[in-house]
Amino acid sequence: xxxxxxxxxxxxxxxxxxxxxxxxxxxxxxxxxxxxxxxxxxxxxxxxxxxxxxxxxxxxxxxxxxxxxxxxxxxxxxxxxxxxxxxxxxxxxxxxxxxxxxxxxxxxxxxxxxxxxxxxxxxxxxxxxxxxxxxxxxxxxxxxxxxxxxxxxxxxxxxxxxxxxxxxxxxxxxxxxxxxxxxxxxxxxxxxxxxxxxxxxxxxxxxxxxxxxxxxxxxxxxxxxxxxxxxxxxxxxxxxxxxxxxxxxxxxxxxxxxxxxxxxxxxxxxxxxxxxxxxxxxxxxxxxxxxxxxxxxxxxxxxxxxxxxxxxxxxxxxxxxxxxxxxxxxxxxxxxxxxxxxxxxxxxxxxxxxx
Numbered sequence: 481x482x483x484x485x486x487x488x489x490x491x492x493x494x495x496x497x498x499x500x501x502x503x504x505x506x507x508x509x510x511x512x513x514x515x516x517x518x519x520x521x522x523x524x525x526x527x528x529x530x531x532x533x534x535x536x537x538x539x540x541x542x543x544x545x546x547x548x549x550x551x552x553x554x555x556x557x558x559x560x561x562x563x564x565x566x567x568x569x570x571x572x573x574x575x576x577x578x579x580x581x582x583x584x585x586x587x588x589x590x591x592x593x594x595x596x597x598x599x600x601x602x603x604x605x606x607x608x609x610x611x612x613x614x615x616x617x618x619x620x621x622x623x624x625x626x627x628x629x630x631x632x633x634x635x636x637x638x639x640x641x642x643x644x645x646x647x648x649x650x651x652x653x654x655x656x657x658x659x660x661x662x663x664x665x666x667x668x669x670x671x672x673x674x675x676x677x678x679x680x681x682x683x684x685x686x687x688x689x690x691x692x693x694x695x696x697x698x699x700x701x702x703x704x705x706x707x708x709x710x711x712x713x714x715x716x717x718x719x720x721x722x723x724x725x726x727x728x729x730x731x732x733x734x735x736x737x738x739x740x741x742x743x744x745x746x747x748x749x750x751x752x753x754x755x756x757x758x759x760x761x762x763x764x765x766x767x768x769x770x771x772x773x774x775x776x777x778x779x780x781x782x783x784x785x786x787x788x789x790x791x792x793x794x795x796x797x798x799x800x801x802x803x804x805x806x807x808x809x810x811x812x813x814x815x816x817x818x819x820x821x822x823x824x825x826x827x828x829x830x831x832x833x834x835x
Contacts, residue, residue: 499552502618505565506548511540518559523550524616528559537564556660596624599648603805610667611655619658627651642737652803668802703759725798727769727809728817730791734778741778743771743792744806768806771796777814784816791817 506520508528515529518540528548530538540546540562548559590609599605612620627650630636635644636653645653656664701709731743749764771794784790795813 501550501552501557503547503549504616506546508540508542508544508546510542513539516540518546518548518562519613520548520550520559520616522616522618523557524612524614524619526550526557526559528562532558532560533562537562540564556663557658593620593624594648597627597647597651599646599651601648601805604648604652607652607668607802607805614663614667615655615658623651623654623658626654630654640737642735649803656802664802668800701757701759703761706759723798725796725807725809727771727794727796728791730785731771736775736778739775741773741775743773745769745771768804769809770801770804770806771809771811773811773814777811781814781816781819784819787816787818789818793817793820 501523504520504522506518506523506526508516508518510516511528515527518526518528520526526548528540532548533540545565546562547565548562550557551560590605590612593608593612594600594605597608599608611623615623627647630650631647636650637644659667727745727747729745729747731745733744735742746766746768748766751760751764754760773794781792785792793815794809794811796809796811798810799808801808
């Protein structure tokens with residue numbers, strides 16, 4: 481949330497065609513050399529550039545309470561005419577700046593929104609909470625109202641026309657239209673706000689141990705203390721050029737449309753025996769996989785998988801489908817376990833010794 485954005489930043493200057501959303505107050509939770517973010521009372525997390533500060537103010541400090549005019553530009557929402565209302569005491573060295581993720585909205589409020597959207601998926605409810613923190617109550621209210629209007633007019637079909645989107649799916653699509661790619665990626669990271677709060681509490685205590693380990697005491701990295709190491713790794717974050725995944729399982733239903741076959745598989749553990757030193761969660765969350773198979777590939781396993789003792793072995797590329805809250809797997813190779821076993825060469829027989 482507090483990393484300095486490097487691309488897709490909203491325009492700091494308010495063009496005449498930018499939409500004025502309203503005025504609000506808020507608290508600065510990060511400010512870099514020229515830009516930062518404030519968490520507002522009615523619009524959630526808002527980008528601010530130094531050119532949006534009133535005359536005489538050149539930078540902001542975390543913890544300052546400000547007033548601002550909120551505008552909507554082509555690349556997102558931003559604050560303009562920002563004035564300092566009150567200056568809080570400077571944070572003590574080592575204190576983390578205030579982060580809106582550490583103050584999530586009440587569970588009752590998010591449950592009410594989820595009920596209006598008829599949304600029961602726990603991961604989707606977490607994403608609703610994160611969107612609420614980003615947009616604020618006013619914008620979220622508009623998105624929910626727009627979703628209910630679309631539903632009352634017959635709903636919205638998926639791009640392939642196979643079925644209607646759920647109300648939650650319509651809501652996330654409408655929300656996405658209001659976000660820049662950078663905002664979408666930041667909000668829909670897989671780390672929930674509960675994990676973020678836990679990380680904020682443990683980072684300070686764990687940092688000293690992880691960054692300055694005792695020569696005689698080995699450092700043990702747990703799931704709860706992994707956060708500070710991840711933050712350190714992000715400073716030198718590389719780029720993956722290829723991502724592959726293998727999914728083994730048996731689908732309950734198979735959807736065939738034209739040249740495409742779609743399977744849904746879920747995994748909730750247990751994890752296999754892992755090398756010593758790899759931190760693992762105490763409870764493995766359920767992960768959903770949407771597997772896309774070409775009809776030509778499927779014909780090679782369709783008959784074999786009718787055997788109730790057999791399972792599919794699927795290899796392919798993967799990506800995150802935020803709309804469906806699942807990992808999309810694009811199959812490059814598919815077989816069944818019994819098919820692979822049948823292809824193994826028979827063990828050599830010992831030659832017989834003549835009498």
